[in-house]
Every structure is written in structure tokens, then in C-alpha cells.
Amino acid sequence: MNLSYESTRNSSVKSTASEAVLKGIAEDGGLYIMRNIEEKRIDINILKGKSYLEIAEIILGLMLDDFSKDKIKECIHKAYINKFSVEEIAPVVKVGEIYVTELFHGPTSAFKDVALSILPYLMIASHEMNDFQGEIIILTATSGDTGKAALEGFKDVKGTKIIVFYPEGGVSQVQKSQMVTQEGSNTYVCAIVGNFDDAQTGVKKIFTNQELIDKLKEKNKVFSSANSINIGRLVPQIVYYFSSYMKLYEKGTIKLGDKINFSVPTGNFGNILAGYYAKLLGLPINKLICGSNENNVLYDFIKTGVYNRNREFYKTISPSMDILVSSNLERLLYLISCKNNETVKELMTELSDKGKYEINEEMKKILKSEFYSGCVFKTETQNTIKNTYEEYGYLLDTHTAVAYKTLNDYKKETGDDSVSVVLSTASPFKFSSSVYESLYGYSEKQEFEIMKELSKRTMIKIPENLLGLENKKVLHNNLCKVNEMGEFVTNIALG
Ligand SMILES: *Cc1c(COP(=O)(O)O)cnc(C)c1O
Numbered sequence: 001m002n003l004s005y006e007s008t009r010n011s012s013v014k015s016t017a018s019e020a021v022l023k024g025i026a027e028d029g030g031l032y033i034m035r036n037i038e039e040k041r042i043d044i045n046i047l048k049g050k051s052y053l054e055i056a057e058i059i060l061g062l063m064l065d066d067f068s069k070d071k072i073k074e075c076i077h078k079a080y081i082n083k084f085s086v087e088e089i090a091p092v093v094k095v096g097e098i099y100v101t102e103l104f105h106g107p108t109s110a111f112k113d114v115a116l117s118i119l120p121y122l123m124i125a126s127h128e129m130n131d132f133q134g135e136i137i138i139l140t141a142t143s144g145d146t147g148k149a150a151l152e153g154f155k156d157v158k159g160t161k162i163i164v165f166y167p168e169g170g171v172s173q174v175q176k177s178q179m180v181t182q183e184g185s186n187t188y189v190c191a192i193v194g195n196f197d198d199a200q201t202g203v204k205k206i207f208t209n210q211e212l213i214d215k216l217k218e219k220n221k222v223f224s225s226a227n228s229i230n231i232g233r234l235v236p237q238i239v240y241y242f243s244s245y246m247k248l249y250e251k252g253t254i255k256l257g258d259k260i261n262f263s264v265p266t267g268n269f270g271n272i273l274a275g276y277y278a279k280l281l282g283l284p285i286n287k288l289i290c291g292s293n294e295n296n297v298l299y300d301f302i303k304t305g306v307y308n309r310n311r312e313f314y315k316t317i318s319p320s321m322d323i324l325v326s327s328n329l330e331r332l333l334y335l336i337s338c339k340n341n342e343t344v345k346e347l348m349t350e351l352s353d354k355g356k357y358e359i360n361e362e363m364k365k366i367l368k369s370e371f372y373s374g375c376v377f378k379t380e381t382q383n384t385i386k387n388t389y390e391e392y393g394y395l396l397d398t399h400t401a402v403a404y405k406t407l408n409d410y411k412k413e414t415g416d417d418s419v420s421v422v423l424s425t426a427s428p429f430k431f432s433s434s435v436y437e438s439l440y441g442y443s444e445k446q447e448f449e450i451m452k453e454l455s456k457r458t459m460i461k462i463p464e465n466l467l468g469l470e471n472k473k474v475l476h477n478n479l480c481k482v483n484e485m486g487e488f489v490t491n492i493a494l495g
Helices: 017-023 052-063 069-080 112-116 119-129 145-154 173-180 196-207 210-218 231-250 270-280 297-304 329-336 341-354 361-370 378-392 398-414 428-440 447-458 482-494
Strands: 005-007 010-015 032-034 092-095 098-102 135-141 160-167 187-193 221-225 260-265 285-292 306-308 356-358 371-375 420-424 478-481
Touching: 005 017, 010 017, 010 341, 017 032, 017 119, 017 221, 017 231, 032 231, 032 329, 052 069, 052 231, 069 119, 092 231, 098 231, 098 398, 112 119, 112 145, 112 231, 119 135, 119 145, 119 160, 119 231, 135 145, 135 196, 135 482, 145 160, 145 173, 145 187, 160 173, 160 196, 160 482, 173 428, 173 447, 187 196, 187 482, 196 221, 196 482, 210 221, 210 482, 231 260, 231 270, 231 420, 260 270, 260 398, 270 285, 270 329, 285 297, 285 398, 297 306, 297 371, 329 341, 329 361, 341 356, 361 371, 371 398, 378 398, 378 428, 398 420, 398 428, 428 447, 478 482
Parallel strands: 098 420, 135 160, 135 221, 160 187, 187 478, 260 285, 260 420, 285 371
Antiparallel strands: 005 010, 005 032, 092 098, 306 356
């Protein structure tokens, strides 16, 4: 057995890649992470001329090292062929002096599709490999985009049920419409009274409810997670860092070996962590640039080495980044502490006891050398959308605009003129009213009317999956309190 994964909090909690995909989170509460990633290098020369899917096969094969090559290929094909509106999956476009990798051409118009299209297939494969034939119950808390992408990914996938909780009033109108009109015989959606962190805490409680877990076991069922703590979500995200690089090489913009920067709009730290993995696997990356909105806990952390979640929570125009506890940061702590599980465990205990921790000097040094951080508030985000549209005719969404501005700030501050890529995480039409307001001022109209007007005035097409959403039938109208989430899940799981 290839026990190449371990818990970030305890090196004796080991697992194979497929087990890690199944379980989502390690039994000691830590996150699964590949121990010797630096031994697995990818020679970028072999990626020349390869398609996105072929690059994915190489990277997934390396990281999910107990899956057969054929299995991986099958999962990739099921996930991506005919599911994305562009064959390239993640096209790179030039906007002024910088490059934008568009990750929003999937079935729900947000970058989470890249990972959540393939996760169901990786999970089913993992179950087969580990001789489990029962039912998988996926539980997910969402700040908006994960929920829809997970519902779409797991919809009618045999042997699974998916339950999504979202904060009532905490997601955009489009995000809500996408979720409550979800079709599929195995999909369940429930709003909760509270914010995203409340939803996430509620889900974690259900995951660790031993009585419920035992009851499920009797019926040959298990819980799993579609949140970005699952390595099955993280690994597919490494691919577009490599594919972006190779596209720039193929355009003649860079030579193989040139270092480039990536700027990433960040919330749970999953996307940007995949970039750090890419770097560890040998991709020539100079800086990873972390953009935050008003909830700038990561900005402070990268600047000072102090993580402090004791602060006000803001609802912003980039709601998918409205997070104060960035789960995937735990994996970064492991990597920059030189795999010191004890240190990670201590820091995580401090976080849960006091809501804050400080890393040591050596860790700070590595953090600062690998990452740059910026935070961009509402007015600046709106100005960035307006200016980029007026200067280049390119329409950014509210999340991508944060990363775009952070990159410009970085360039100004450091004078670094290496080729730089912004990862675009959502279609601007997913956040139509905020984008519209940035360009033309506030509109009283309904969200879907604004969407059409935005398209008309910019002459940019609305993605197919968002068209006609307002006329779709509402199929889910559940609402519960945080302490009722357990009952909601029990009824579905055991029913
Ligand atoms: C989830 C999301 C993010 C944040 O990504 P993380 O991996 O959680 O850091 C940014 N933008 C959009 C549109 C998202 O849906």
C-alpha cells in the first residue's frame, strides 16, 4: 500500500490517496497531505504540446498515486469532456500587460467547477478501490459557489446523495437561484439562519457525531465532504497553473524556465495553495499573490505572521471570499514548518481556543519569500472593474477584480515586471448587480434584469447556465436553525 498521505497534525495518521479522498478529513481533525511532495517533480519539457486533459492526467497520476492510469483518465474524461463551454477548459487571455486565466467556463460559471466536476468520479473510484459498495452522503457548507458546483457535480451520480447548507441572506441572488432550482433525484438544499462560518461549524459537528456515523454504518452508508479540505478538490486545481504556464510558452510570451507570478482572489486558501503545490512540483513560479477583500485576515497573516480571526465579519461584494477561518492554511503551516506536525497541532489548538496564533521566525521568512498579500475594499474593487473595462474592454467579476488590483499594487511596490497571471474565478454575470453598479451606477432593478442589461450594454454574452435561471422552478425551500441541521441530515441519510 502506498501510504503517501498523512495528517497535518500527526505523522502516524497515514493514508493512501484514495482513502484521503474518501474521508475528506483525517480522524484526528487534521488535513491529509502528501508527505514527500518535493520528491515528485514534473519536468515541464514533457508538457509541450499537451492538452489540458493530458496535463491533468500527468498531475493527477503523480498526486493520486494509488489510482491506476486508466482510472484517472476515465475520471478526467467524464469530468471535463462536453461539460465546459470551451474545449481548452482554462483559456488564457491578455488584458493590457497582464494575463488572465479564465476558470469560469464550467457548468456553474465559477472556478469551483474545475475541481467539483471531477471529485464525484474520484470518490466513486476510491470507494471501488477500497471495497466499499454502499452509499456516500456528501455534506457541504457553502458561501455560494461551492454549493452549486457540488450539486451539479454530484447530480444523479449513482451511489451518492448530496446535502448543501447555505447562509440565508449570505449568498447572491444568482447563487441562491442556482441552488434552489437544482434538479436531480439525489440533491438536497437547505438555508440556515446564520453566516457561512456557522454553516461550516454545523456541518463539522455532524461529521463528528459518532452516534449518527454508527447508524449510517449499519445501513452501509458513509459521510464525505465536498469542501476544499478534501485533497480530491485540491489536486485538480494544480493543473491550471501548469496549463497557464504552457499556454504562455506556446504564445511565445515566456521561455521554459522563466519565472512568472500568479495572483489569486483568496478565501479558504485552496486555490492559491494549489499554486504552491505547483511550485513544489517544479513549476517556475516567482510570487504567489494573495488578494483579500474587507475580510483581510490572510492579508494580515502574510504581512505579520499573526493569524487572528477575532474581528468583525463583513458581507462584501465578493461573497465567496467572505471567510475568517481559511481551512487550507493548515496545509501551508505544515509545509512552511518543514512538516512539523507538532507545531501545526499546537497552532490549530491555539486557533480553536483563542481564535489566534503566531508562527515562528523561520516560518515567517518562508511565508514572506513565497507570498505577497494585498487587500482591496469595495470602492477600489469597483474602480478596478470600471477602469479595466474602459481601458481594455475586459469585464472582471468582483472577486477577480480584487486579485487584479492586488497584482497592480504588487508591481508598483516591488517593480517586479515578470510575466504575471491573474486567476479569474467567476463570470461577471454571476455577480451582475455589483458589476453593473461599478460600470454604470446603482440600479433599482431586479438581479436578472440587471444581468440582461449588463450583457446588452457591454455586448458580452451571458453564460448558457445562467440564462433563464429566473424562470426555473424552485425545488428546494428548506430553512433551518443551526441546531436543526443534524435532524435535516438524519432524515435524508437514514430515510
Ligand atoms: C471560492 C471562491 C474564491 C476563493 O477561493 P479559495 O480556494 O476558497 O481561496 C474566490 N472567488 C470565487 C468566485 C470563489 O467561488
